[in-house]
Amino acid sequence: MPKITDEKRALRRIQILEAAWSCFQKQGLHATTMSDIIAASNLSAGAVYSYFPSKDELILAAVKTSLTGLRERVEPLLNAAPLLPPSRFIEDIARAVTDFTAREGYDLRRVALLGWSEAQRNEHLRETMQVYYVEFRARLADAVANWKRAGEIRKTADDGDVSKTLLAMILGFVVQSAITGDVSAQELAHGLRDLVQREGADAE
Amino acid sequence: MPKITDEKRALRRIQILEAAWSCFQKQGLHATTMSDIIAASNLSAGAVYSYFPSKDELILAAVKTSLTGLRERVEPLLNAAPLLPPSRFIEDIARAVTDFTAREGYDLRRVALLGWSEAQRNEHLRETMQVYYVEFRARLADAVANWKRAGEIRKTADDGDVSKTLLAMILGFVVQSAITGDVSAQELAHGLRDLVQREGADAE
Amino acid sequence: MPKITDEKRALRRIQILEAAWSCFQKQGLHATTMSDIIAASNLSAGAVYSYFPSKDELILAAVKTSLTGLRERVEPLLNAAPLLPPSRFIEDIARAVTDFTAREGYDLRRVALLGWSEAQRNEHLRETMQVYYVEFRARLADAVANWKRAGEIRKTADDGDVSKTLLAMILGFVVQSAITGDVSAQELAHGLRDLVQREGADAE
Amino acid sequence: MPKITDEKRALRRIQILEAAWSCFQKQGLHATTMSDIIAASNLSAGAVYSYFPSKDELILAAVKTSLTGLRERVEPLLNAAPLLPPSRFIEDIARAVTDFTAREGYDLRRVALLGWSEAQRNEHLRETMQVYYVEFRARLADAVANWKRAGEIRKTADDGDVSKTLLAMILGFVVQSAITGDVSAQELAHGLRDLVQREGADAE
DNA sequence: GATGAATGAGTCTTCATTCAT
DNA sequence: AATGAATGAAGACTCATTCAT
Numbered sequence: 001m002p003k004i005t006d007e008k009r010a011l012r013r014i015q016i017l018e019a020a021w022s023c024f025q026k027q028g029l030h031a032t033t034m035s036d037i038i039a040a041s042n043l044s045a046g047a048v049y050s051y052f053p054s055k056d057e058l059i060l061a062a063v064k065t066s067l068t069g070l071r072e073r074v075e076p077l078l079n080a081a082p083l084l085p086p087s088r089f090i091e092d093i094a095r096a097v098t099d100f101t102a103r104e105g106y107d108l109r110r111v112a113l114l115g116w117s118e119a120q121r122n123e124h125l126r127e128t129m130q131v132y133y134v135e136f137r138a139r140l141a142d143a144v145a146n147w148k149r150a151g152e153i154r155k156t157a158d159d160g161d162v163s164k165t166l167l168a169m170i171l172g173f174v175v176q177s178a179i180t181g182d183v184s185a186q187e188l189a190h191g192l193r194d195l196v197q198r199e200g201a202d203a204e
Numbered sequence: 205m206p207k208i209t210d211e212k213r214a215l216r217r218i219q220i221l222e223a224a225w226s227c228f229q230k231q232g233l234h235a236t237t238m239s240d241i242i243a244a245s246n247l248s249a250g251a252v253y254s255y256f257p258s259k260d261e262l263i264l265a266a267v268k269t270s271l272t273g274l275r276e277r278v279e280p281l282l283n284a285a286p287l288l289p290p291s292r293f294i295e296d297i298a299r300a301v302t303d304f305t306a307r308e309g310y311d312l313r314r315v316a317l318l319g320w321s322e323a324q325r326n327e328h329l330r331e332t333m334q335v336y337y338v339e340f341r342a343r344l345a346d347a348v349a350n351w352k353r354a355g356e357i358r359k360t361a362d363d364g365d366v367s368k369t370l371l372a373m374i375l376g377f378v379v380q381s382a383i384t385g386d387v388s389a390q391e392l393a394h395g396l397r398d399l400v401q402r403e404g405a406d407a408e
Numbered sequence: 409m410p411k412i413t414d415e416k417r418a419l420r421r422i423q424i425l426e427a428a429w430s431c432f433q434k435q436g437l438h439a440t441t442m443s444d445i446i447a448a449s450n451l452s453a454g455a456v457y458s459y460f461p462s463k464d465e466l467i468l469a470a471v472k473t474s475l476t477g478l479r480e481r482v483e484p485l486l487n488a489a490p491l492l493p494p495s496r497f498i499e500d501i502a503r504a505v506t507d508f509t510a511r512e513g514y515d516l517r518r519v520a521l522l523g524w525s526e527a528q529r530n531e532h533l534r535e536t537m538q539v540y541y542v543e544f545r546a547r548l549a550d551a552v553a554n555w556k557r558a559g560e561i562r563k564t565a566d567d568g569d570v571s572k573t574l575l576a577m578i579l580g581f582v583v584q585s586a587i588t589g590d591v592s593a594q595e596l597a598h599g600l601r602d603l604v605q606r607e608g609a610d611a612e
Numbered sequence: 613m614p615k616i617t618d619e620k621r622a623l624r625r626i627q628i629l630e631a632a633w634s635c636f637q638k639q640g641l642h643a644t645t646m647s648d649i650i651a652a653s654n655l656s657a658g659a660v661y662s663y664f665p666s667k668d669e670l671i672l673a674a675v676k677t678s679l680t681g682l683r684e685r686v687e688p689l690l691n692a693a694p695l696l697p698p699s700r701f702i703e704d705i706a707r708a709v710t711d712f713t714a715r716e717g718y719d720l721r722r723v724a725l726l727g728w729s730e731a732q733r734n735e736h737l738r739e740t741m742q743v744y745y746v747e748f749r750a751r752l753a754d755a756v757a758n759w760k761r762a763g764e765i766r767k768t769a770d771d772g773d774v775s776k777t778l779l780a781m782i783l784g785f786v787v788q789s790a791i792t793g794d795v796s797a798q799e800l801a802h803g804l805r806d807l808v809q810r811e812g813a814d815a816e
Numbered sequence: 817g818a819t820g821a822a823t824g825a826g827t828c829t830t831c832a833t834t835c836a837t
Numbered sequence: 838a839a840t841g842a843a844t845g846a847a848g849a850c851t852c853a854t855t856c857a858t
Contacts, residue, residue, distance in 0.1 A: 027325050044822060046822060046824070047823075049850065113323075114321050116379060120229070120314055156398070165392055172373055172378075176371055180337050188369055190369075191370070194360075194369075238831070249833080259833090436733040439642075439733050442828060442829080443826095443828090453844080457829070462828080463828070524725045528725065529638075529640040529643050562806065571803070572799050576782075580781055580783035582784075583783040584776065587738070587742060599774040602773060603765060667853065
C-alpha cells in the first residue's frame with residue numbers, strides 16, 4: 001500500500017465523518033463510542049485514528065463541517081438580487097435547514113443541538129461557533145440594509161438589532177423543529193408575516 | 205420512622221440539584237462525574253444516591269427543574285391584564301430568561317442547551333420537553349388571540365403560526381446569547397419592533 | 409465500607425507494592441501490565457488506582473521503596489563504632505544487598521537495574537536517585553575520614569575520590585551479581601583485600 | 613539477483629542501528645516506538661523490517677553491538693605489554709568507556725543500563741551478556757596473574773576474586789556516571805590508589 | 817524490491833454504582 | 838440512615854507488524 005492520493009484521503013475522511021455523523025445523531029456525542037464510529041466506517045481503529053487524532057477532533061470536524069455545509073446552502077439566498085422580503089427570506093432559510101437535513105442523509109438540526117452543547121466545554125468549538133454566528137449576523141445586517149432601501153422595513157431600523165432578531169428566529173426554528181418536530185418553514189414565515197402586518201395592511 | 209423530615213429531604217434534594225447544576229454548567233452533562241456532584245453537594249455517595257437513583261435521573265431532574273423554574277417566572281407575563289404588545293412582551297420574556305440566569309446563580313441558557321442535546325438520546329427527557337414546549341406554545345397562542353382582539357395584530361393571523369414564530373424567537377435568543385453572548389432582551393425586542401413597523405407607521 | 413483506618417490503608421499500599429515488585433522482577437517494568445499487578449494484588453482495578461494514580465507512580469513508589477529499604481539496612485553499618493576496615497565493610501554492605509534480596513521475597517538487584525533504566529526517561533526518578541546516591545556517597549566519605557584517622561588508609565587519600573570508588577564497587581556488585589549471578593559478598597571483599605595488600609603485607 | 617550489494621546492506625544495517633541507538637538513549641527501550649526508529653533512519657517501515665525482523669531483534673542487535681564496540685576499545689589495554697599497574701589500568705578502562713560514549717555520538721553508559729534492564733526479561737540477551745561478562749572477567753583474571761608476576765599485587769591473591777572486584781568497579785563506574793554524572797576516570801583511579809596504598813607506602 | 821496505509825489485539829485508565837460496616 | 842471503599846465493565850487510544858500495490 002504505497003502512498004495514497006490526496007483525493008482518496010479526502011474520500012476516506014468523508015467516509016469517517018459520515019459514519020460519525022450517523023452515530024452522533026442516533027446516540028449523541030458522548031454516548032457514541034469510537035468503536036461505534038469505527039464499526040460504522042468499515043475501517044479499523046488505527047485507520048480512523050490516522051485521519052482524526054482523537055474523538056474530540058472528530059467531534060470538532062463533524063460540527064464544523066455541518067456549519068460550513070449550511071453556509072454554502074444559505075449563501076445564494078443572501079446574495080440573491082433582488083433580495084426576497086423578510087418573511088419570504090426567512091422561509092427560504094428555514095427551508096434550507098430542513099432540506100440540508102433531508103438531503104445529506106443526516107439531521108443538521110440534531111447536529112446543531114449537539115454542537116451547541118459541546119461548545120460549552122470545548123473552547124475551540126465555542127470560538128469557531130462564535131465567529132460563525134457573528135459573521136452570519138453581519139450578512140443578515142447587510143440584508144436588513146437592503147430591505148431598508150427597498151422600503152421593506154422602516155429606515156430608522158437598527159441593522160444590528162434586526163439581524164439579532166432574525167438570527168434568533170432561525171436558531172429557534174432549528175431547536176423547535178428538532179424538539180417538537182411540528183414546525184415547517186412556511187409556518188415560521190407566516191407567523192412572522194402575521195406579526196408584521198397590522199389590521200388593514202395588504203398581504204405580501 | 206424516618207429520622208429526617210420531609211422538609212429536610214426536600215432541602216437535601218435542592219442542595220444536590222444545585223450542586224449538579226453548578227457542575228453541569230461548567231463541564232457539560234457527560235464530563236461531569238457523579239464524584240464531582242457528590243463533592244460539590246458536600247454529601248456522601250450513598251446519600252446522593254438515596255435521593256436520585258441514577259445520574260440520568262439527576263440530569264432529568266436538573267433539566268425539568270429549570271424548565272419549571274422558568275415557567276414560574278414567565279407565567280405572570282402571560283396572565284398580565286392588559287397583555288403587553290408583542291415586542292414588549294418578547295422583551296420581558298427574554299429578560300426573564302436573563303434574570304433567571306443571574307439570580308439563581310446558574311445559567312439557565314447553558315442548562316437549556318445541554319438539555320436539548322441530552323433530549324436526543326433520552327426518550328423521557330425528550331417527551332417532557334415536547335410537552336413543555338407545546339404547552340408553552342398554547343399559552344403563546346392565547347396571547348396571540350388576545351392581541352388580535354386588542355388590534356395589535358391583524359385578525360386573520362393564524363394563532364398557531366404566530367405562536368411558533370414567537371417560540372422560535374425566544375429559544376433562538378437563548379441559543380444566541382449563550383453562544384455569542386452579545387444579545388440583550390432589548391435588542392431582541394427592538395429588532396422585532398423594527399421588523400413589524402413599516403415606514404410611516406407610528407412607533408409602539 | 410466507611411472510612412478505613414490509616415493503618416489499613418498503609419497495609420493495602422504495601423500489598424499492592426509487593427504485587428508490583430513481584431511482577432516487575434519477572435517481566436520488567438514495561439512488560440508488566442496493570443492487569444498483571446491488579447491480579448497479583450487480589451484487588452480490583454479501581455482499588456489499585458485509588459492508591460496509585462498511574463502506572464508511573466507505581467513504578468516510582470516501587471523503586472523509591474527499594475532505595476529506602478536498602479538505606480535502612482546499610483545505615484547501621486555506616487554508624488558502627490568502631491567502623492570495620494574497608495574490605496570488611498564492603499563485604500557487609502554487599503551482604504546487606506544480598507540479604508535484602510533474599511529476605512523480602514524480591515530481588516533488590518533486579519529492581520535496581522530496572523530503576524536505573526527507568527531513570528533515563530523519568531525526570532522525577534532520575535532526580536530522586538541522584539540525591540540518594542550523592543547522599544550515600546557523602547556517608548561513605550565520612551567513613552573514609554574515619555579510616556584515615558584509624559590508619560586504615562593513608563592520610564593523603566581524597567575522601568571524595570575514595571567514596572566514588574567504593575560506591576562504584578557496590579553498584580557494580582549489584583550489576584554483576586544480577587547478570588552473571590556468580591559473585592558473593594566474600595569474593596568481592598577478598599578481591600578488594602588482595603588488591604589492597606602488597607607482597608609481604610600482613611593479611612587482614 | 614539482488615539489486616543491492618552486501619556492502620550496501622551492511623551500511624543500511626548500521627544506519628538503522630544508529631537511528632535505534634539515538635532513539636533508545638533519549639526515550640528508553642520501550643518508550644521508543646518502531647515509528648520513531650523508522651523516522652530517524654529515513655527509511656520505510658518495510659525496509660527496516662527487511663533488516664530486522666522485530667523490535668526485539670533490533671534491541672538485541674543494538675545492545676550486542678555496543679558490547680562488541682566496547683570490547684574492541686578495551687582489547688588493546690588488556691594486551692598491552694607491559695601491562696599498566698591496577699589503578700592506571702582501571703583509569704584507562706574507565707576512560708575508554710567515557711570516550712566511546714563521546715566519540716560514537718551516543719552514550720554507551722545509557723545503553724548499558726537499558727540493556728541490563730532488558731536482560732531481565734529477554735532470555736537471549738541475558739545469555740549473551742552473561743557470556744560477555746564472564747569472558748571479560750577471564751581476561752581480567754589474566755591481567756591479575758600478570759600483576760602477581762610483576763609484584764604489583766601479592767602472590768596469594770585469588771585471580772577470580774580480584775577479577776570480580778575489578779569488574780564490579782568498572783560496571784559501577786558506568787552506573788554511577790550515568791546516574792549522578794559527576795565521576796571521572798581519574799577520580800575512580802585515584803580512589804582505588806588511595807584505597808590500595810597504606811600510610812608510608814610510596815605513591816604509584 | 818520498496819512503500820506506508822491498514823490492522824486489531826492489547827494498554828491504561830475512568831467512573832456509575834453498590835453494599836459491608 | 839449514612840458512609841465511602843471497592844468493583845469491574847467499558848472506553849479511548851497505541852503500535853508492532855503485514856502486505857497490496
